[in-house]
Amino acid sequence: MIQTITVTTGERCQLVDVTSKVQKAVRETRLSSGYVICYVPHTTAGITIQENADPDVIHDFLWKLADLVPHVEASYRHGEGNSDAHIKASLVGASQTILVEDGSLVLGTWQGIYFCEFDGPRQRKLHIRCVAG
Amino acid sequence: MIQTITVTTGERCQLVDVTSKVQKAVRETRLSSGYVICYVPHTTAGITIQENADPDVIHDFLWKLADLVPHVEASYRHGEGNSDAHIKASLVGASQTILVEDGSLVLGTWQGIYFCEFDGPRQRKLHIRCVAG
Amino acid sequence: MIQTITVTTGERCQLVDVTSKVQKAVRETRLSSGYVICYVPHTTAGITIQENADPDVIHDFLWKLADLVPHVEASYRHGEGNSDAHIKASLVGASQTILVEDGSLVLGTWQGIYFCEFDGPRQRKLHIRCVAG
Numbered sequence: 403m404i405q406t407i408t409v410t411t412g413e414r415c416q417l418v419d420v421t422s423k424v425q426k427a428v429r430e431t432r433l434s435s436g437y438v439i440c441y442v443p444h445t446t447a448g449i450t451i452q453e454n455a456d457p458d459v460i461h462d463f464l465w466k467l468a469d470l471v472p473h474v475e476a477s478y479r480h481g482e483g484n485s486d487a488h489i490k491a492s493l494v495g496a497s498q499t500i501l502v503e504d505g506s507l508v509l510g511t512w513q514g515i516y517f518c519e520f521d522g523p524r525q526r527k528l529h530i531r532c533v534a535g
Numbered sequence: 536m537i538q539t540i541t542v543t544t545g546e547r548c549q550l551v552d553v554t555s556k557v558q559k560a561v562r563e564t565r566l567s568s569g570y571v572i573c574y575v576p577h578t579t580a581g582i583t584i585q586e587n588a589d590p591d592v593i594h595d596f597l598w599k600l601a602d603l604v605p606h607v608e609a610s611y612r613h614g615e616g617n618s619d620a621h622i623k624a625s626l627v628g629a630s631q632t633i634l635v636e637d638g639s640l641v642l643g644t645w646q647g648i649y650f651c652e653f654d655g656p657r658q659r660k661l662h663i664r665c666v667a668g
Numbered sequence: 669m670i671q672t673i674t675v676t677t678g679e680r681c682q683l684v685d686v687t688s689k690v691q692k693a694v695r696e697t698r699l700s701s702g703y704v705i706c707y708v709p710h711t712t713a714g715i716t717i718q719e720n721a722d723p724d725v726i727h728d729f730l731w732k733l734a735d736l737v738p739h740v741e742a743s744y745r746h747g748e749g750n751s752d753a754h755i756k757a758s759l760v761g762a763s764q765t766i767l768v769e770d771g772s773l774v775l776g777t778w779q780g781i782y783f784c785e786f787d788g789p790r791q792r793k794l795h796i797r798c799v800a801g
Contacts, residue, residue, distance in 0.1 A: 442643075443642065444646075452757075456746055456747075456748075458747070462746050463755050466751075470736060480594075482589075489599045496631070499632060499705055512710075513710075529641060531668075533666075533668040534668070613725050622728065629717040
């Protein structure tokens with residue numbers, strides 16, 4: 403069964419902490435031991451694991467991504483003005499696999515799961531499949 | 536069972552759309568619901584999910600990767616002249632996990648699966664394992 | 669069952685080849701055919717697949733990452749002085765999925781699994797789950 407979470411973003415580039423939504427989806431399946439695959443069905447968004455304590459870490463991550471992959475570049479050919487979003491999406495990745503034990507996500511102390519919006523604001527989807535094993 | 540797809544590349548850096556080949560491999564296993572792991576057994580190639588509509592997106596992605604990780608850098612030590620390919624491979628990643636439902640890849644409207652050649656032209660392999668669950 | 673490998677790093681930025689430790693963990697589970705999920709529960713470290721033959725490849729990878737994401741940047745806000753480590757961790761990724769057949773990791777000829785330390789030296793953990801399928 404695929405569960406789908408909705409993520410509403412409010413800025414062009416934004417990281418949204420979806421840890422509790424993913425945890426809730428895991429609990430709904432009553433999965434005890436296994437893992438969860440989180441998949442982003444968009445080409446201008448991604449998903450990453452990052453620190454959930456100091457928001458400045460998220461700021462610095464988004465700043466550096468924009469520094470490396472600027473919104474506008476003379477060499478971009480794609481006409482929609484979001485080439486940077488497509489490139490960032492490939493660098494960050496479209497999926498994350500997180501282990502589950504005793505019904506809980508096995509995350510490090512400081513880890514959260516972040517949906518990465520690179521071309522918002524938009525309404526986005528995040529697909530989740532819980533797997534025993 | 537591991538299925539192996541052959542990918543023949545024609546340029547040093549090139550993205551090859553392997554979506555239909557992966558879909559075909561999924562159908563051959565008669566997998567209904569689960570996911571497919573795509574794994575690249577090379578260190579100068581990778582795999583990513585990217586837009587399958589406008590080829591300019593692929594151009595911009597390859598251009599930016601080359602802009603960030605040039606073919607030649609004074610600080611590279613590796614003698615084979617393909618340090619850039621190794622670095623790009625790690626940034627893009629060696630595998631992708633894609634969900635499957637009703638026998639079909641669960642991709643977003645604009646998503647395709649792309650084999651990323653960074654040191655071609657070569658004959659390459661892509662390993663695929665379909666998993667029910 | 670989650671197995672946990674300990675990785676002790678000796679430098680701030682370092683790649684540690686954990687291939688043999690992962691292979692040993694796979695053998696201990698007697699997994700014949702399936703795959704192994706390797707997960708890093710830290711936000712300043714990652715895991716990648718890279719060449720295991722010429723150490724210069726690893727040098728070039730770490731050099732380019734530091735070139736793109738310097739240790740110090742005027743725009744970093746995070747007060748712990750390791751924003752670069754957090755950013756590199758997201759770019760490289762927190763997990764890798766590797767296929768297993770006949771009890772052995774299905775790696776390409778030149779591939780090794782590398783734990784990526786970006787804020788050491790530290791004692792680190794790598795979680796492993798072997799899955800049949």
